[in-house]
Structures are given as C-alpha cells and as structure tokens.
Amino acid sequence: MSADTAATAIRPDAGAPPLTGNVGVVVTAVDETWSLRETVDTLLAENPDTISDILIVLPAHATPACRAVVDALETAWPGIVRHHEQARLPGVGGAVRECIRLMPSPWFLMIASDLETDPRTVTAMIARAGRGDADVVTASRRLVGASLGDYHWFKGICNRLFQRTFSVLYSQPLTDMTFGFRLYRATELRRYDWGETGHAFFFEALVKPLRGGARVAEVPTVWRRRREGASHMSLCEYLRYFKTGLLTRWRPLRALLAAPGGTVR
C-alpha cells in the first residue's frame, strides 16, 4: 500500500455530522466597523438554526473602533458572539489557525468582516453541505451566477490563469481555489499540519485536504470591493501561493498530515 493510500484509509469518514446547531463561525477583523456588524447580524438573522457560535478574531493592531463594535456585538448576542485575541501566530491565516482548536463545533465556517465575503451566501453553503456529499463547501467568485464585481482587470486575468493551472494540477473541476470563504467539516482542519500564516493559508487549506481525498463543492457568490478599511494582502503573499500549491502537490501525503494526537499548529 502506498503512503497516500494508507493515509486515505485513515480518513475520519464516518457520516457527516448534522448542521443544525453545529456551525461555528470564525470572523477575521482588523479595522472593520459597520461591515463587521452587518456580517455578524446577517449571519445570525439568516441562519438562526445552524450557527451556534461566532468567534471574532482580532490581532493586537485591531483598531479601537473595530474593538468597540466587537464589544457591542458580544453584548447584543450573549453566549453566541465571542472574541479571541490573536497572540500565537501572525497574519490572517494565523488568525484562522489559532481558532481551529478554540471552536468546538463539528462544522467550521471561515469568513472575513469586510463584506468581500458576502454573508448572504452562507445559507446556500450550509444547504450544500446538508446534501452530505462534501467535506468542504467553498464560495466561488467564478462559477456561473457568481461575480468578481469591480475586481481589477489585470488581477482578474492573473487570478483566472492561476485557478486554471492549479485546477489541472490537482485534477479538480474547481473554479476558485484561493477564496478564504468556506465551510469545513472541522475534522478536515484538524487533520493537517499547517504552515502558512498569511493569505496563502486559504489556498493551503484547500489543497492539503484535496491531497487527502476531501470532497470539495463550490457555490456561487458575488464579490464586491470593501468600502471601509484596507486590504492586508502583499505581493510577497502571491508568490507564497505558488510555493504552497507546488510543494503540496508532490509531497507525500504523510508529510502533510498533523501528528496523531498532536495539537493543531
């Protein structure tokens, strides 16, 4: 048996857990105010039976105005909305990674707070997961019915080339492998050894599960440029996407998995 076959055989593949009351949400935030409020309020208004927890994760440099909105949301939604001060790992990927072991729910949704990840898509993501044949449901800005809105045209072309290249390399008919707006069976996030801390984590968090045999489904979403705050993406980050995609494609699966019984890094 090859290393890959052996590791696939130990997939935690028991039936998918029900979604009702079982979806925990991690919301990353730095300088958002009304967009953060709209994200959280929409999530809870549209998915009252499925979302059990919302954990807003803030870096040390989160703005006072953003923190004030977090305080107000915690007061408005006691026992549901909490926050976590990011301390161990830097970056947006580090923020999500820190929350993997803090979120007890069987389903894990990752979403931003700048409204570029449209919270109104979440109901469709949950419905898609409810069909029981996907371990990861990812929002796509490129499916029929989706839109990239006013995404810069040159970035759009580069993004499309990147998506095509890696969908071929991984033999998956996926249209958007880099968007950090996803619903996971939480076991998928606990199963791998993560390395990226920046935006490239969102790509890593798709390609490692793909190598492990995860079934990934897409639902269309509409992307709109943020109207408050600033992006934290840098040119260096784009280069890390290539490194992550190429290394993960050819490393033995065993080298990608977390140590058995180890804590999530």
Ligand SMILES: Nc1nc2c(ncn2[C@@H]2O[C@H](COP(=O)(O)OP(=O)(O)O)[C@@H](O)[C@H]2O)c(=O)[nH]1
């Ligand atoms: N907690 C936390 N949130 C972050 C960090 N960097 C970015 N974010 C938030 O994560 C979301 C996505 O980041 P953004 O910079 O907009 O990425 P882009 O949409 O790819 O340009 C936004 O809501 C940011 O405020 C970070 O280091 N820590």
Ligand SMILES: [Mg+2]
């Ligand atoms: Mg953004």
